[in-house]
Amino acid sequence: MDNMNRIEVKEALRLEISNNLVTLKGWVKTKRGSKNVSFIALNDGSTLNNIQIVAEHNISEDTLKLINTGASISVTGKLVQSKGSGQSVEVLAESIDVLGIADPDEYPLQPKKHSLEFLREKAHLRFRTNTFGAVFRIRHAMTYAIHNFFNQKGFSNIHTPIITGSDCEGAGEMFAVSTLDKVNTPLTEQGDVDYSKDFFGKETNLTVSGQLEAEMAALALGKVYTFGPTFRAENSNTSRHLAEFWMIEPEVAFADLNENMSLAQDMLQYLCSYALDNCKDDIAFLDKRLQEEEKHKKKEERQEMGLIEKLKFVVENDFERISYTEAYDILRNSKPNKKKKFQYLIEEWGADFQSEHERYLVEKKFKKPVIITDYPKDIKAFYMRMNDDGKTVRAMDVLFPGIGEIIGGSQREERLDVLKERMKEMDIPEDELWWYIDSRNFGTVPHSGYGLGFERLVLFVTGMGNIRDVIPFPRTPNNADF
Ligand code: 4AD
Ligand code: MG
Numbered sequence: 001m002d003n004m005n006r007i008e009v010k011e012a013l014r015l016e017i018s019n020n021l022v023t024l025k026g027w028v029k030t031k032r033g034s035k036n037v038s039f040i041a042l043n044d045g046s047t048l049n050n051i052q053i054v055a056e057h058n059i060s061e062d063t064l065k066l067i068n069t070g071a072s073i074s075v076t077g078k079l080v081q082s083k084g085s086g087q088s089v090e091v092l093a094e095s096i097d098v099l100g101i102a103d104p105d106e107y108p109l110q111p112k113k114h115s116l117e118f119l120r121e122k123a124h125l126r127f128r129t130n131t132f133g134a135v136f137r138i139r140h141a142m143t144y145a146i147h148n149f150f151n152q153k154g155f156s157n158i159h160t161p162i163i164t165g166s167d168c169e170g171a172g173e174m175f176a177v178s179t180l181d182k183v184n185t186p187l188t189e190q191g192d193v194d195y196s197k198d199f200f201g202k203e204t205n206l207t208v209s210g211q212l213e214a215e216m217a218a219l220a221l222g223k224v225y226t227f228g229p230t231f232r233a234e235n236s237n238t239s240r241h242l243a244e245f246w247m248i249e250p251e252v253a254f255a256d257l258n259e260n261m262s263l264a265q266d267m268l269q270y271l272c273s274y275a276l277d278n279c280k281d282d283i284a285f286l287d288k289r290l291q292e293e294e295k296h297k298k299k300e301e302r303q304e305m306g307l308i309e310k311l312k313f314v315v316e317n318d319f320e321r322i323s324y325t326e327a328y329d330i331l332r333n334s335k336p337n338k339k340k341k342f343q344y345l346i347e348e349w350g351a352d353f354q355s356e357h358e359r360y361l362v363e364k365k366f367k368k369p370v371i372i373t374d375y376p377k378d379i380k381a382f383y384m385r386m387n388d389d390g391k392t393v394r395a396m397d398v399l400f401p402g403i404g405e406i407i408g409g410s411q412r413e414e415r416l417d418v419l420k421e422r423m424k425e426m427d428i429p430e431d432e433l434w435w436y437i438d439s440r441n442f443g444t445v446p447h448s449g450y451g452l453g454f455e456r457l458v459l460f461v462t463g464m465g466n467i468r469d470v471i472p473f474p475r476t477p478n479n480a481d482f
Helices: 061-066 116-120 130-152 211-221 257-278 280-295 307-316 324-332 355-365 416-425 434-439 454-462
Strands: 021-033 038-043 051-055 072-081 089-100 204-206 223-231 244-253 320-323 370-376 392-400 404-411 447-453
Touching: 021 051, 021 089, 038 072, 051 072, 061 089, 130 223, 130 257, 130 280, 130 454, 211 223, 211 244, 211 434, 211 447, 244 257, 244 454, 257 280, 257 307, 257 370, 257 392, 257 404, 257 447, 257 454, 280 307, 307 454, 320 324, 324 355, 324 370, 355 370, 355 392, 355 404, 392 447, 404 454, 416 434, 447 454
Parallel strands: 051 089, 320 370
Antiparallel strands: 021 038, 021 072, 038 051, 072 089, 223 244, 244 447, 370 392, 392 404, 404 447
């Protein structure tokens, strides 16, 4: 069989009926029918929608027996008017080749609803379900839209290293990269691991962020962004954390925090509106799916808005901008704090907010995305620009409904002396970051940037509830299968 007349399901569903023969290839979703005629729902991933294949007597009994859910087939036939509802055309099969069988007693994805937990254990096959097909088509659309957004604005995409000798966030939650013998590890005279014998002649790790290198590029190219994998060995088994996730990090020379906030809002609004315009079928499907899920929840846990509504809401409303201190005051005087309903009560100024606090601000108080700025310096990274009060830094966190923190960023400390002072205070080794410090020595300028957690964005745009379900093969504590 040649591929000459092969068309994809998405295209076939848009065509008019015709006497020309077409060939479609894909995987069988369901087969039903009677002695005289079989109806096969075929999907090839080009769209959420299936095309119906009608197989009559001319298709042999033996072939039909092999056509079970999960099998791959190639069908040639004519596009005819569909008699069934919900579709305009169907294929009247003239011939069917079975490309790969799927034993119905063993194929785990039967045409019924499977739990997401079950499907996580079948991550190699879950792409075949409607839900994951929709999620990963949207994930792709978001990737494309991100590059599009920055390209239109004149940014250059920079590939920053994945193996690094420095700890950007200073949180020390890194995965070691080493080729040293684990049994007879070379040691120094003091008994420490002798990294001078390691592959790079020094200690190296998987990066937690491309920011520091992106800053170097921004200080020449002006506007840059990274889009790459990042790794964190934090042992947090939540529905918002992965050990391997993708991050988008724009960095802009001559921009202050206000411009940084505007860029973040523009980007998130562009992405939500891109999804609404370009992923209609998939979003509508996930919207319905979410409504079903919500029905099974307790009333007080239900989300007020559907998926489409939520996306439109982000597109149409300015994000609220408040300082940490303002947020702290609101939270301290809030009902759940006074009634001791928060698990972590807001008492002293300076403590980090927990997700219950972030959710209160976004979902109860402001009912829209919130950007919190000017956090206490002790809970933020060394590179954030110090404010005149000497207590807070020019940080920003963007908080989203149902997600919490989707973006973290800041204006950067561009003043050499202040930067060195902060590094000393926070025990950041100067010799590791000599090149970062050096950039403040030569033509330093105010600049700002942020990091968008890509999977948290995809969570929001798909309305899924667990971050493990928006990345093809999730890496979390005790889980690196596939
Ligand atoms: O707030 P974070 O740690 O900021 C940085 O890494 C900065 N260097 C970014 C910058 O200014 N260029 O991480 C940024 C975002 C978070 O807001 C969150 O969306 C996501 O990355 N993130 C995670 N996503 C999934 N799993 C994890 N373990 C994540 N940790 C952070
Ligand atoms: Mg953060």
